[in-house]
Amino acid sequence: MPVLRESARSPRLDTASLPLGFGAFSALVSRSFVPLQVRSDHQDSFRGDIRAATTDDVHVSVVTADGHEIHRTPELVARSSHRCFKVGLQLAGTGLLIQDNREAVLRPGDLTVYDTDSPYTLVFEEGFSTLVLMVPHRVLELPTDAVRGMTAATIDGGDGLARVVTRFLGELACDLGQLDGPIGGRLARNAVDLVTTLYARELDVARDADRPHRVMLRRVQAHIDDHLGDPDLTPGSIAAAAYISTRHLHALFHEEGLTVSTYIRSRRLDRCRRELADPLAAHRPVGQVATRWGFTDAAHFSRAFRAEFGEPPSAFRARAISA
Template sequence: MNPTSLVTPTAPTDLDYEAFRSTAVDQFVPLQVTSDRPDAFHGRMHGSVLDDVHVVDIGATAHTVERTPDLIARGGADRYKVTMQLAGRGLLVQDGREAVLEPGDLAIYDTGRPYSLIFDEATRILVFMFPRRLVDLPVDSVGELTSVRFPGDRGVGAIVGPLLRRTADPAQQRSRATASRLTYGALDFVTTLLSDELDQRSDPRDPHAALVRRIRAYIDDHLGDADLDPGQIASAHYISTRHLHGLFQGQGTTVAAWIRSQRLERCRRDLLDPVFADRSVGAVAARWGLHDAAHFSRIFKATFGLAPSEHRQSARR
């Protein structure tokens, strides 16, 4: 195997206070890191980057991390971060909620809104940072779950936590294709964790919430249908197109935008998957209902910053 095709995590690096602050910004988004004892501060950080997914293992003495409105204005406001507490205890604060995290616990937060992470003792955490589009849920729905503790010893969290940890194992050297499938598969499990929590919180007697879930599932099942449109979706659920548009507006998006985003994400993954390496870019797009090759290339590049063929080549580097 060509060594350049491997995804190899960086080696752990010992960091003093100033180096830790600088490295945190380099690895993530603009952040403010403070410590009551900067002279005695000690940290270690190592991770890897695959496409636009950052995976970082962080250990440090007591400190606080803040994302303020001024820092948000400097960039990186379109990402989620999932943290897994590995050692010590942490406090996550966002959207008026506080989550006390013990080893094994998980939580999600949004870089587009202020948050704080407070560690009053030596700690170790694993952080996944990735674009919001990789979670197949409306931003408003995920916003209900920021700074919520997902226990790592029961429920879906007991499945997702070990998977995230193994996916980020720094001892592993994996091909880009393998790393891609593992990483995006792990993020699919994160979506499952969030969906499960939303389902548990929803009122089973609420027909509105149940309808939205059925419609999203219907869209997922019919993404390969080139004729999928609001009329078809509304008819399949015995509602008017006006009602359908209202449901998606309440989720902070539109029907067309949701369908397009889901199709593009499926195409992006297929282009990296060696299973589909013998298929043309046009065939991959058509598999997900996008039959106009020129239009597909334009919207793909506008969304991901690379042409489909360039994205496919990136998996072979």
């Protein structure tokens, strides 16, 4: 289904041929995402469907249905351990997202983000179709509090970088089968990377105007990302490359609630995790992957990986590649 920017009323979707009635659709919604309440004033005639693909921690779904409401209530949030961001791309029809005392009208081509760790409401008065990219907070690789500050806000998918993102996601929506097989994981991670880049830019635009130190922080973080494989990457070497003092470097990270060492460790672990989940890198021993991203002690890497992700790197690789 193409992604379009429309200034006029969106066309009514023909959902009559969709396979699920209201009860089955409601149950599938909670199984596919997080526990949710679904409401409709036309349950007897309701039709809907969800197509989905999951690879590693990335869940991509296309929801097409008659009009209904979705509620993530405070009670459901309290009972759930799922802490994910959901990035929505409106494909057809219109909707309304309400979260954190903000409201966003969703039209075809609009991108928005919402947080499963906070109550929200989605209202679709008529037939619609939307793509949802759901990832754990840490996978989006952006400050969680900063992203929460952008929930229930739209990005016009017809301009600049957003157009690249919406086209990529729109192509996935047309054929979720692309996410199957050894290349599927890479495509899913590419989708997350594109969305992360887009929201990183939006956060910079929104926040850097009155916080000039963030420009320097972004430069420093880019340097770290480019040198993660260097075992001699230290606060001293980073500060020298940025032509600032080590004290200034630590202050930059402290203002964001971070430390230099934990940031480096987190980025290295994420790169290792990505490579271990990649079937095309299955021939590389775990130790080689660790060394490639700056871990010189195999035992330390194994402990750090397990502490971060809840299982040893070898077990994670076996599970991720066989999934």
